[in-house]
Amino acid sequence: MKHPLTLTLLGLALLPAWAASHSTALFISEQDLNGDGQVTQAELKLGREVEFTRIDFNADGLLSETEYLGEFEGRLMQRVGKIVDPEKRHEELQRQMRQAKVRFGVLDTDRSGSITREEFQAAGLRMFQLHDRNHDDVVDEADVRLAEEERKAGKESFVAP
Template sequence: MKHLLITTAALIAFAAPAFAASHSSTVFIEEQDLNGDGKVSTEEFKTGRKVEFVKADFNEDGTLSEAEYVGEFEGRLMIRLSKIADPEKRLEENQRQMRQAKVRFGVLDTDKNGAISFGEYLASGLRMFGMHDRDKDGFVTDKDVALAEKAAKEGKNDFVQP
């Protein structure tokens, strides 16, 4: 059992590059589908969130400080920004995104103790999962993407997009 858990964690660590749950249902599936079956179950999502949390918890104290949370985001942001050729646009986007990361930290730290617990982190992710799971069957699939597309066509703009 221990070997299976270690193997699973290694696979997930390799497959789960994203820290935040995407607002696009299509991207959400791409990023969170750890086993490659084209859908994301609640349990699969929870497992991925745990791995992401542990990877960001550099001092291994079981919580994410603002420095850990923002630092992990900044590392991923630098990769994205490297694709922007214009240095002014790159700097502007960096500043905007880093301000947002600090705001997100404050929102996720619901008990305002200066750290994000795994419970706080998971709760936020599960809220996003619930928004993507439009048919409420416990899975985010292409069917949910189609429902999001239908809502968009009907002019029902939503926080979560297809």
């Protein structure tokens, strides 16, 4: 019988890479590796590590702009391929790729031209902290409810319910 961690890591390697979402509910669904309805910092770090390793095509420990944008474009093509209107599909592809290029620049905090593991992890942890509205070191349904309450109270923020 295989070790549960080995099976988890194998499953993680098959997942598509996701940016840390701006929606708390989506963040949970994307980052909840064990399916318990919540995301811990350890779980997020593990997922980000697997994601970084998968995107780092040449295994040099850095994400080049080509690696980062190429991985994103592959996922994007699957999504925009469902848009029937060719002009809208093309516009969406260009818009999303421009945003991805900007995200690369934001993640490359030392302006070295590549994203280090540390920079990649730090970006994920910043999103975790934004979603952890009750500051209990877990992102879960309670945080989704708090985000929804803030939205209803007119306190729109960078992250949504």
